Amino acid sequence: MTILKYHFSFFMCFISLALLAQTGKRNTLNFDKDWKFIQDDAGGAEMPEFDDRRWQYLDLPHDWSIEGSVDRDNPTERGGGYMPAGVGWYRKSFEVPASAQGKKIFIDFDGIMANSDVWINGEHLGKRPFGYVSFRYELTPYLKFGKENVIAVRVDNSDQPASRWYTGAGIYRHVRLVSTDPTHIGHWGIFVSTPKVSAKKADVKIRTKVVNEAGETRKIKLLTEIVDEGGKVLQKIESTQQIPAGESYDFEQNATVKDPKLWDIAQGNLYQAVSKVMDGYKVIDEETNTFGIREFRFEPATGFYINDRNVKLKGVCLHHDAGGVGAAVPLKVWERRLNLLRDLGVNAIRLAHNPFAPEFYELCDRMGFLVMDETFDTWNAQKNHADYGYNMHFDDWWEQDTRDVIMRDRNYASIFMYSIGNEIRDNLDSPEGFKKYKDQQDLVHELDPTRPVTMGLFRPNSQNVYDNGFVEMMDVVGQNYRENELVAAYHQKPERKVIGTENGHSRGAWLALRDNDFMAGQFLWTGIDYLGEADWPAISHDFGLLDRTGGIKAKALQRKSWWVEEPVAYVVRKETNAGGGDWVPDWTPSDYDTYDVAHLEVYSNCEEVELFLNGESLGTQKMPENAAPVSYKTTFKKGTLKVVGRNEGKLVAEQILETAGEPVALKMEVDQNTITRDFDDVAHVKIYALDENGIVNPNADNLVYYNISSLGVLRALDNGDRMDHSSSKGKRRRVYRGEGLAIVGAERKAGKIVLEASSKGLESAKIAINVK
Structure with a gap:
């Protein structure tokens, strides 16, 4: 940022802050712009006179960990996706007009990762270890009205490994300044x-x-x-x-x-x-x-009801990162992701394993997604690969953090249940374990008596919780995996209300929900791939129905055939010859010479399906009642593979896969042609490597170079490759399975953004995005 731009921004900030004094009512101002940052432990940076002229200028939200380099030796290890950790400082200068004296001035942080300390004019306001909690400090006693004030924030996540998944680092959520009457x-x-x-x-x-x-x-x-x-x-x-x-x-x-x-x-x-x-x-x-005006309840024998209608909760678990943008996630990214999940039949989200940013709940309110709000991944007992997790702070902070989560979130229409723990390793077959659970549940009930409380039980039989009376404390019994154990627990005592809080993608897990009225729902691990929890050289796991860019996987197509009402039919093949490798949704083997026998599966909710290869029928099959796919085996031939689904003899669903040739060109598609100058509004540009017939080649991994005009900013480049260590904040990245994703934001001027993509030997692509 040039000095001229900085002075203009400071001037605009001064004008905005002047609004704090203009009316008697509450004023809430966005406080994200024009901070200074350094990734270092700068001693004395809390003092107003500290020299920060060499620091980086930036706007919030900001995740500095995702900007770093992937390194096997980074202390975050597998949980943090081998991203960097350490200490960072933020500072901001601002002036509150003298006419605002007599008001109460507060600063609201939606989340700082992690172990944050905040000062105003050298006065320490407080410390919050938990990186996922929102909190407020009052500035009034320490402000210099009509003069310059300096707020300073120290963020420290240097004690690692601190989490089993990627957390991010920094002031990665929004900040506001609030003024009120006394x-x-x-x-x-x-x-x-x-x-x-x-x-x-x-x-x-x-x-x-x-x-x-x-x-x-x-x-x-x-x-x-x-x-x-x-x-x-x-x-x-x-x-x-x-x-x-x-x-x-x-x-x-x-x-x-x-x-x-x-x-x-x-x-x-x-x-x-x-x-x-x-x-x-x-x-x-x-x-x-x-x-929102709605009613929901659980019944032991028949599960979940909303507005007196019995429905199955078809849910997924989600972590708070979004691939290439890290933990600082524009809201438009979540909106796109939720729309993709809805298309698969998803109607509920479990937040794993911590509260999200406030705007995520607002989005779920508007879109009509049910949400299980979760507080903690650990109590006192340590988790593997998370030596310095929340277990280090639970005794001192659980009550304050729980109070803040519930009071902040209790008005969201989407939240139907709270979870106060995930796979807790504390001894639940003890008076101490009983007390820890009951103390938390009692506090939640005190603050919000309208919603039930659960937790994701971990191997409950080994802790004797189905026999020692523990689950009788729970409003709804939640268990992770081992669905048949939960079914047995219900039959043991049919007055229990039960739900799968975390579940695998297997057909058996689905049947446990489909075929038992008392099973209220399940939450798949996971809806979308997330950073971390992966062994080197991978930086993310492949648990998701979708990859990090929203790319659809074979198991997502199968899940869609189970969960949606409209007729669907999909065909997938084994990736390598004679039934080897993963299931993939394409008809383009990586090596035609060795790919001889194709093993195929068809996923459908139709009565019957028929498969065609280059117009020749490979046979018609009835879809089984037990939700199993039907299998085919054929000699591979280049061309067109088509599956059709029929009900009562009528064609109601169809999918076509075509063999792709070598890529010759890039193509771009954008989800919206106009964006605003707001952090939360971005455009998703999908990049495809196409053959001469316009077919995506799923084996293409071309290195693509991106050039963006001055009014735009590349928030992230991403692909679905778990082994790709290149920077998501750079200007180049390979496509994976023939696809890539660029997330584009706007700078502070209106106009037009031009994004160009080029790759050696391929025809380039260009797209324009308007900024209003």
């Missing part, structure tokens, strides 16, 4: 619930904490408006209360919504509760909370 709504102080719901009417309950930090008693009126998606005010509720200085009051208000639009799976119908704190006729604080 009398204001408490942090996460509003809780909206819908205790009674029907198609005709719904009861809405709003609990609001108002804090009076003024120097005198104030008579406060709380006005809450219920607003529909069209902006119509459906109801107003008023309550009045005298609140003494230095105290707070919990208001409880009730409303009724007639003929509500219910929030449901794939139906993100949302309402708003607009809460106004008034002193006389003056609004001194205002906050808006979005909520």
Whole structure:
């Protein structure tokens, strides 16, 4: 950034901060822009006078680990994808106008990875070890109004290995500056619930904490408006209360919504509760909370219900990284990923194994995905490959971290359940184990009595939890894998409510859900490949239905045939001759001379399927009732492989695979042609290596060079290759199985971005993206 650009940005920041003083109401400002950063332990950097002129200028969110080099000797080891760790510092200078004196000024961090310390003007505000939690500090007592202030953040993840998967490093989520009147709504102080719901009417309950930090008693009126998606005010509720200085009051208000639009799976119908704190006729604080009107419950014999409709939870587990962008994930990346998963029949997400950024839940609210919100991967007991994990902090921090997670997340319509642990290795066959679980569950119930609590049990029979009374404490019994054990546990005591919290991709796991009414759902490990938890030279594992770029795998096609209602038919082949290798969804072997006998499987939910090779039928087969694929075997021939699916003799589904020749050209496709100048808005550009007939060659691994015009920025380059160690933040990367992905963002000007891709011996490709 040039000095001129920096001064302009500082000037704009000053104008924005001036807004803190312009009205009596709450003001929330994005605080992501114009930070300075160094990846080093810079002693004394917390002091305002520290010289940071040589530091890097950047905007948040920022994950500095993904910017580093993959190295087998990096201390993060297999869990962190062999990415770098260490200490980093962030600093930002800003001015709050003198006219803002008398207000309360706070800074909100959505997440800092990890072991963060924060200072303002040299004053230490606090430390938070847990990198996934959101938190707030008050700045007011230490601010210099009308003068320069300096906030400094030290981030330390040098104690490694700290996780079984990639965590990222730095201030990798959003930051905001908030100003309020001394009398204001408490942090996460509003809780909206819908205790009674029907198609005709719904009861809405709003609990609001108002804090009076003024120097005198104030008579406060709380006005809450219920607003529909069209902006119509459906109801107003008023309550009045005298609140003494230095105290707070919990208001409880009730409303009724007639003929509500219910929030449901794939139906993100949302309402708003607009809460106004008034002193006389003056609004001194205002906050808006979005909520959904819906009802859900578990029944022991029949599983899960939403809005009185019995459904199976067809879920996947997701980690918080997104491949090439690391842990600093633009929201548009999640939106694309969730759409791809929805196409496979997924209706629920388990967050593994920690809370996500707030905007992810908002997205699930809008899209209509159910969410299992999870707090921790460990309690006291250490996990393999995570010597310095949360187990180092559990005793001191579990209560504060749990409180912050639940209070932040309890208004999201998408959340239907909390999980307070994943494969916990603490002794659950002991009074201490019972107490740890019950203490956490009791706190969750205290903060949010509307949702059940579970955990992902690990080898429960070895800990005797089905016989010692432990699972009787659980609202819903959750178990990872070993589906038949969970089935047996239900039959042992049919009053138990059960769910698969983590499951494999096998047909047996699916049948355990499909054929047992009492099984509420399952969550596959995983929906999408993630960084880490892989042995060298791999940097990510292949557990996902989709690879890191969203590329579809054979097991995703099989899962789709089980989970979707519309007719589908897919054919896959064994990758190498005579039944060797993995299943792959193409008809282009890597070596035609050695690929003689093709072993094929067809996945379909149709009554029957028929396979054709170059127009010649290879036979018709009935699809089995037990969800098994049907198999074919044929001599390989170049050309066209087609599968059709029929119901009652009528063709209802079809897929065609064609043999690809050598690649001759690159092709680009973009998911949106216009983006905004916002971190969370990006364009996904898929790159394909095509033969002369426009067919993607799945064996192509060409090195592609990217050039982007000045208005754009390459957020990441990625492919699905688990062994690729090249930088996702560079300007070149190979395609994998003939495909690659460029994630494109915008700089701070409107205009047009031009992205070009070139590769030796291939025709180049170019695409334009508008910036508004």
